Amino acid sequence: MKCSNCGANLKVDDSRMLKYCPYCGQEVEMEEHALDTMTGIIGTFGKSLLSQRAEQKRYEREHAHEIAQEKRKTALAEKKSMMKMLFCMMGAMMGLALIMMFVTRLFPGVS
Ligand SMILES: [Zn+2]
Numbered sequence: 001m002k003c004s005n006c007g008a009n010l011k012v013d014d015s016r017m018l019k020y021c022p023y024c025g026q027e028v029e030m031e032e033h034a035l036d037t038m039t040g041i042i043g044t045f046g047k048s049l050l051s052q053r054a055e056q057k058r059y060e061r062e063h064a065h066e067i068a069q070e071k072r073k074t075a076l077a078e079k080k081s082m083m084k085m086l087f088c089m090m091g092a093m094m095g096l097a098l099i100m101m102f103v104t105r106l107f108p109g110v111s
Pocket residue numbers: 003004005006007008021022023024025026
């Protein structure tokens with residue numbers, strides 16, 4: 001950060017929470033500086049986000065066909081994994097039911 005008065009680099013005075021210019025004595029409160037940094041960060045972040053989105057849009061336009069294919073593939077894979085999960089759950093439930101049957105048969109008093 002530069003001095004608004006003479007353009008020299010400001011020095012940080014931690015004890016007083018401010019920045020000061022060693023040449024002309026100009027003082028700048030840290031909070032102001034922090035706010036500047038914050039808006040700067042948010043600004044850069046927003047800009048990079050925007051450019052990222054634009055880049056993605058461009059990419060999607062250029063590779064629409066491949067993306068559609070990829071989406072179809074992932075949808076299929078998801079369906080398959082869902083089926084697998086369902087089968088697993090059914091298997092587990094059947095196993096549980098079998099165990100319960102055994103338990104109730106072995107220990108008639110439990111149920
Ligand atoms: Zn100055």
